Amino acid sequence: MLFVRPARLADLDAIAHMARTAQPVLHSLPHDRAALEARIALSEDSFRADVDFPGEEFYLFVLEDSATGRLVGTSSLIAAAGYSEPFYAFRNDALIHASRELHVNRKIHALTMSHELTGKSRLAGFYIDPALRGDAAAHLMSRARMMYVAMNRRRFTPEVFSLLLGVTDDAGASPFWEAVGRKFFGRDFKDIEMASGGRSRTFIAEVMPAYPLYVPLLPEAAQRVLGEPDPRALLAYEIHLEEGFEPDRYVDIFDAGPVLTAQVDRTASVAGNATRVVRESASANAEVSETYLVASQQGGEFRCVLATLPVQEASTYAPHAPHAPLALVADAPLDAATRAALNVQDGARVRCAPLYRETPDNDNSMGEAQ
Incomplete structure (x- = not known):
């Protein structure tokens, strides 16, 4: 890995x-x-x-x-x-060279x-x-x-x-x-x-x-x-x-x-960043559908890997108060090799961001990755 x-x-x-x-x-x-x-x-x-x-x-x-x-x-x-x-x-600058007498007005591309x-x-x-x-x-x-x-x-x-x-x-x-x-x-x-x-x-x-x-x-x-x-x-x-x-x-x-x-x-890594809790997993989940950047900072040392994780919302709404968001921390099921690479154990918190930006449903002009 x-x-x-x-x-x-x-x-x-x-x-x-x-x-x-x-x-x-x-x-x-x-x-x-x-x-x-x-x-x-x-x-x-x-x-x-x-x-x-x-x-x-x-x-x-x-x-x-x-x-x-x-x-x-x-x-x-x-x-x-x-x-x-x-x-x-x-x-890259645009410099204007103009003369009213000669009826000249030119925008010239220049490097400064x-x-x-x-x-x-x-x-x-x-x-x-x-x-x-x-x-x-x-x-x-x-x-x-x-x-x-x-x-x-x-x-x-x-x-x-x-x-x-x-x-x-x-x-x-x-x-x-x-x-x-x-x-x-x-x-x-x-x-x-x-x-x-x-x-x-x-x-x-x-x-x-x-x-x-x-x-x-x-x-x-x-x-x-x-x-x-x-x-x-x-x-x-x-x-x-x-x-x-x-x-x-x-x-x-x-x-x-x-x-x-x-x-x-x-940026994608900041705007899409969310905390998840590590859960032991013997192998990759067959239902996962997205690749994530997963990072840890255990003991002060930064580590980062790519892992497939369930697509799960980081927050939802409480049924008794529809307008009050209730933060939920999603799970990050990781196999032993990935946990070792990140130097984390079950229950540790990691930071995750999708590897690729989501493309709006109404935008068919570009693929998943640019």
Whole structure:
């Protein structure tokens, strides 16, 4: 069984291997072993800390196969992006150029350097072992982070964002970088990707253009990829949409990849989150009809799995007072392997959210998952 938990220093070798081999590059995981060890230690400290508001905390998660103990994925949460240095992105703007005398009034698409995302919580560092089959593991690895946010609201801001990989060719070259970044840095995209360490280095502001870039002046190849995810990022893009993220007015300053944002209260993992009581079950219930993200925080350690549970309302109405809601805690029948992965016993309380959003009956334009 696959389950998500916080990373530990004992995981250093496995995480270092993922950091070296991950494509696209994981900016939240440095290749230098000493720096990576410090990053894992920061994550351990962040999970243990008593936090009243988001700051410099960094949370690193891993996906473990309980049968083998092997780590097959990783992802991270940054409590406040650009906490020590601004987080930069290009903002899509529309500039008006007008002349009454010439009867000209044109709205021109422009990109403006911005650090308005600074201070907001960010999802980062998503990686899944390519050998894993199916999309379930990717959904679990990505969305477990929002389950942690749902259970620890004080640690994060009301709005979260995620930056996805922009379009690159088979050689790793970015059309947008070739049209913009190379003109200012004079170096290859991959070199700057490694040096950037998460788009929050002061050299970005020192070297990149301070004035708006007029999009019509860019080569057509660069214009086409603005806000487009790379094919390798399409699964992550769809998972974010399922969670409730939406494309915003920002794009990445290096490869013009999309920036997705969401109000935490409106995300699927928060809006659909409910407490259930664990009940022992020898096997999966044949009558269950929905897959849930199930999370626990027993002993302070977060765990998250996918499990099939009965579709049951979390609240109903008392017959003697139809207008007064009576909260009922639903059961979560879990087999032994799932209880072990969550580190819970019969009677413990877990947090559950449907893996997929419900589609309204009158909306036939889309399937269960986006």
